[in-house]
Amino acid sequence: MKPFEFYIPTKIVFGRGKINELSSFIDKRISRVLVVTDKDSGEKSGALKAIKNQMNGRFFDVFDRVEENPSLQLIEEGRSVTRAGGYQLIIAVGGGSPMDAAKGFAVLATNDGLMKEYMGGRVLENKPLPVICIPTTSGTGSEVTPYAVFSDHEVGFKGGFAHPDIFPVVSIIDPELTFSMPSQLIVNTGLDALTHAIESYLSTDANVLTDALALHSIKTIIDNLSSAAKKDEEAMCLVSYASMIAGVVIAHAGTILLHIMGYPLTIYHNIHHGKANAILLPQFLEFMLANSTVRNKVVEIDNLFKPFGGARKYIEDFGISTRLSSYGIKESELRLFAEKTIVKGDVKITPASLNVDVIAKIYSDTL
Numbered sequence: 001m002k003p004f005e006f007y008i009p010t011k012i013v014f015g016r017g018k019i020n021e022l023s024s025f026i027d028k029r030i031s032r033v034l035v036v037t038d039k040d041s042g043e044k045s046g047a048l049k050a051i052k053n054q055m056n057g058r059f060f061d062v063f064d065r066v067e068e069n070p071s072l073q074l075i076e077e078g079r080s081v082t083r084a085g086g087y088q089l090i091i092a093v094g095g096g097s098p099m100d101a102a103k104g105f106a107v108l109a110t111n112d113g114l115m116k117e118y119m120g121g122r123v124l125e126n127k128p129l130p131v132i133c134i135p136t137t138s139g140t141g142s143e144v145t146p147y148a149v150f151s152d153h154e155v156g157f158k159g160g161f162a163h164p165d166i167f168p169v170v171s172i173i174d175p176e177l178t179f180s181m182p183s184q185l186i187v188n189t190g191l192d193a194l195t196h197a198i199e200s201y202l203s204t205d206a207n208v209l210t211d212a213l214a215l216h217s218i219k220t221i222i223d224n225l226s227s228a229a230k231k232d233e234e235a236m237c238l239v240s241y242a243s244m245i246a247g248v249v250i251a252h253a254g255t256i257l258l259h260i261m262g263y264p265l266t267i268y269h270n271i272h273h274g275k276a277n278a279i280l281l282p283q284f285l286e287f288m289l290a291n292s293t294v295r296n297k298v299v300e301i302d303n304l305f306k307p308f309g310g311a312r313k314y315i316e317d318f319g320i321s322t323r324l325s326s327y328g329i330k331e332s333e334l335r336l337f338a339e340k341t342i343v344k345g346d347v348k349i350t351p352a353s354l355n356v357d358v359i360a361k362i363y364s365d366t367l
């Protein structure tokens with residue numbers, strides 16, 4: 001058996017209504033709190049009201065300007081916001097975008113360098129502020145990962161920052177907070193989680209424990225996402241749970257080629273992160289079946305999609321075309337997409353031989 005390490009320092013609190021226990025997880029010595037969220041997921045989900053009710057006299061502010069796929073420019077703003085307010089704790093409310101932004105704010109609250117420098121390998125001088133995550137989508141798993149993903153729309157960049165010190169200290173995963181999501185968002189975020197579990201399962205960093213969790217997550221999502229999209233509450237709870245498990249898995253085995261191929265679709269065509277991965281998934285699986293060193297694992301995944309007519313039909317039954325041309329993407333862009341992809345670290349943990357031509361061909365086969 002291959003040796004492994006497993007590390008999740010985040011206290012995971014899962015269950016319907018658990019948001020109402022938030023105050024019991026906040027250290028009594030904390031007196032100043034910053035809530036980081038987006039335009040209205042905090043209101044729509046009901047999370048913000050529950051948080052305000054439990055501040056128990058603590059001073060708190062709400063920063064509600066996190067955009068989708070948060071930019072490095074926004075993260076830099078976090079430095080002055082967090083320092084001016086003297087906050088001791090950040091509570092993130094929303095999907096992956098506010099959770100990642102909160103992690104970036106936490107880093108810059110205590111460290112002087114630019115986020116881009118830390119993404120480039122500069123060592124963090126100080127421990128970031130603690131972050132409590134309260135997800136309102138069921139997809140990114142950011143509530144249990146040491147990752148944050150940032151974009152620079154001006155230069156066409158999307159990339160991740162990884163550091164064990166940005167694991168949230170506590171995450172309250174209350175599936176009821178996801179009930180306000182529109183169906184399309186349930187599908188897009190659920191498919192993000194599904195691709196996390198699939199990619200981790202195929203990653204060269206996978207181990208026996210991540211494999212067990214990944215398969216459990218893949219099966220749970222495949223079997224429940226369609227009912228969740230129809231707002232079946234129990235199915236939504238199961239997808240919320242499985243997306244957290246997929247987060248635990250990517251915290252150890254990472255995402256691989258599929259996720260980094262999805263980034264240019266988001267950067268250049270504004271396609272939701274989870275949907276971008278879903279569009280490319282069938283072609284990615286076909287490529288991995290023919291070219292990877294983990295064909296047996298790809299066959300296992302294909303078998304899980306069989307009752308639904310295969311991976312392509314599974315995705316298309318959600319009304320998502322698996323053809324890039326349906327989104328106005330042109331052949332002439334694909335080389336640039338492949339060049340943006342090949343430089344990313346996830347290439348190294350993809351168990352297949354990759355270069356720009358190979359990646360451009362996968363895009364081209366998806367056209």
Ligand code: NAP
Nearest residue numbers: 039040041069095096097136137140142145147149180181
């Ligand atoms: P998101 O970008 O956080 O949110 C998308 C939209 O969902 C927002 O416009 C928000 O609306 C709405 N929304 C959120 N919760 C809602 C609710 N309960 N009811 C109604 N609307 C709600 O989406 P996401 O897919 O969760 O996150 C994507 C980001 O996470 C990407 O940047 C991706 O790269 C990143 N990511 C991070 C990790 C990681 O490990 N850190 C892993 C995978 C992906 P309003 O704006 O109107 O409030």
Ligand code: FE
Nearest residue numbers: 140192196273
């Ligand atoms: Fe993702």
